[in-house]
Amino acid sequence: MEQAQLLQRFERDSSWFYKNIDKLRKQGYTEQFVAIKNAKPIAADKDIDIVIRKLDKEGENPSFVFIEFVHPDGYVLLL
Amino acid sequence: MGMFFYCKMVRIPVDILYFAGGWRPMLSIILRYPDPKIFLPIKGIIDTGSPTTLIGLSDMMRMRLSKIQIKKILGSHGEVNIGGGKVETIKVEGMGLKIGNFLETDLDVQFPLSGENPKQPSLLGVDFLEKIKANFYFNPSKKESYLEIED
Numbered sequence: 001m002e003q004a005q006l007l008q009r010f011e012r013d014s015s016w017f018y019k020n021i022d023k024l025r026k027q028g029y030t031e032q033f034v035a036i037k038n039a040k041p042i043a044a045d046k047d048i049d050i051v052i053r054k055l056d057k058e059g060e061n062p063s064f065v066f067i068e069f070v071h072p073d074g075y076v077l078l079l
Numbered sequence: 080m081g082m083f084f085y086c087k088m089v090r091i092p093v094d095i096l097y098f099a100g101g102w103r104p105m106l107s108i109i110l111r112y113p114d115p116k117i118f119l120p121i122k123g124i125i126d127t128g129s130p131t132t133l134i135g136l137s138d139m140m141r142m143r144l145s146k147i148q149i150k151k152i153l154g155s156h157g158e159v160n161i162g163g164g165k166v167e168t169i170k171v172e173g174m175g176l177k178i179g180n181f182l183e184t185d186l187d188v189q190f191p192l193s194g195e196n197p198k199q200p201s202l203l204g205v206d207f208l209e210k211i212k213a214n215f216y217f218n219p220s221k222k223e224s225y226l227e228i229e230d
């Protein structure tokens with residue numbers, strides 16, 4: 001897959017994550033790092049190291065996969 | 080008789096996405112570096128309360144560069160304070176930044192070495208806005224946000 005396509009997929013997957021975070025919570029991903037590919041979670045764990053290792057094992061390059069933490073509902077992060 | 084110069088302005092759309100308790104202006108950018116080779120798309124929060132651009136630990140880990148490799152990158156070591164906690168950082172000088180097909184620039188970017196929470200997102204700080212000479216518009220009630228730069 002070309003870099004442009006990989007980047008488009010990253011963009012789509014990141015938007016999907018933020019718009020579907022409630023769905024991910026209902027699916028039990030709260031307080032886990034979740035890797036998203038093609039609008040689906042493909043790896044998850046409380047430890048991001050483990051998520052990255054799972055992606056490696058599946059032949060995915062973590063650099064091109066969107067990974068984010070699912071905070072519990074009501075959690076407020078001040079920057 | 081006065082002379083008028085028109086500058087064509089380009090708007091770069093910024094996403095407004097709900098994350099960790101509030102609406103955040105988020106921008107997708109690509110980080111590039113020649114050696115060690117880095118090509119990393121990230122989704123960063125535009126944070127006008129942060130003077131510097133700081134890459135989140137989870138994004139750094141996606142690069143699969145060890146802290147030893149990061150330490151080998153020439154740059155000045157420093158410290159930043161986030162949420163009351165100290166984070167040891169390395170400032171990578173001249174990191175390439177690409178925003179879609181709109182622009183490419185370089186910026187000194189801070190990477191965490193220790194003390195950071197992996198849940199901390201990547202922040203695009205005021206140094207980023209200053210470097211690209213951008214006006215930043217953010218209207219959360221209308222869900223409208225963009226960067227405006229000279230063409």
